[in-house]
């Protein structure tokens with residue numbers, strides 16, 4: 001559904017002779033199969049939106065090629081646009097008509113009949129908690145309502161490939177959960193392909209079949225969340241040893257199966273790949289060595305751990321790095 005090779009976008013900023021180059025996207029290869037939900041994750045300014053704008057034909061690549069839904073983004077932009085849905089970060093522009101009419105007009109532009117557009121629009125209004133707002137002008141809606149209306153506009157013509165740029169930013173938890181359900185439904189019920197950008201780690205974890213991480217304009221990882229966590233970070237095993245004199249032996253045993261060993265008083269920690277399998281043997285080993293434990297904790301790595309291992313920076317810290325990125329971070333750690 002998406003096949004990009006060596007995509008590059010270089011912006012020139014500044015005036016006169018003081019022009020500087022911003023390498024927003026610095027050579028991206030991407031392959032997205034039909035029916036996949038791909039989460040495109042990265043800190044502010046990593047190049048997510050710029051990549052999306054090239055894939056949706058809104059921005060001409062400085063270099064590289066991309067085929068989207070079978071069409072070339074540079075030479076077949078009209079065909080690409082007809083085949084996709086796109087919900088941008090800034091939202092849709094509305095003409096000043098009622099919300100429902102905006103949706104119907106938009107769908108008819110894509111060739112739907114008025115009746116079909118109306119039915120699909122009403123269904124989406126119900127699913128996205130916009131019931132009762134069909135005859136409300138978008139300018140008189142709350143931020144969250146307008147965001148959900150954007151999403152209706154992106155989905156109403158039932159595209160087989162949907163691009164969502166930070167779809168749940170600004171939504172309350174209930175609306176986020178509804179939207180997640182809806183995005184899953186797009187794939188499960190209609191076999192749609194979904195490419196969404198986010199900097200909510202829990203969102204990427206919950207929704208995406210595959211996670212592609214971009215940092216400073218380059219793809220640094222692409223795999224399922226589970227594989228990324230297993231390969232890159234390892235689980236954190238934290239042993240609380242019963243007495244201080246047994247800490248050294250515990251550290252030696254844990255160190256034999258793990259990495260990044262740390263000792264803090266009676267706690268011995270290390271990262272252990274697939275700890276679920278390794279821990280039973282470790283416990284037998286400790287027992288045989290006469291080490292008694294007060295507790296043991298096994299923590300699954302987070303996507304932030306993955307990012308940290310790959311780039312040496314936490315996704316949270318990286319949020320402030322990018323030129324021109326806002327100071328505030330919208331990263332959310334809950335539920336990772």
Ligand SMILES: Nc1ncnc2c1ncn2[C@@H]1O[C@H](COP(=O)(O)OP(=O)(O)OP(=O)(O)O)[C@@H](O)[C@H]1O
Pocket residue numbers: 011012013022023024025042043044045046047048049050051199322323324325326
């Ligand atoms: N029109 C432009 N002119 C100059 N620089 C730009 C332009 N658009 C984006 N950039 C820069 O390119 C880089 C990548 O921006 P982009 O919006 O793609 O990042 P992002 O990963 O989508 O970030 P966010 O999560 O904040 O939306 C940033 O450094 C940004 O400041």
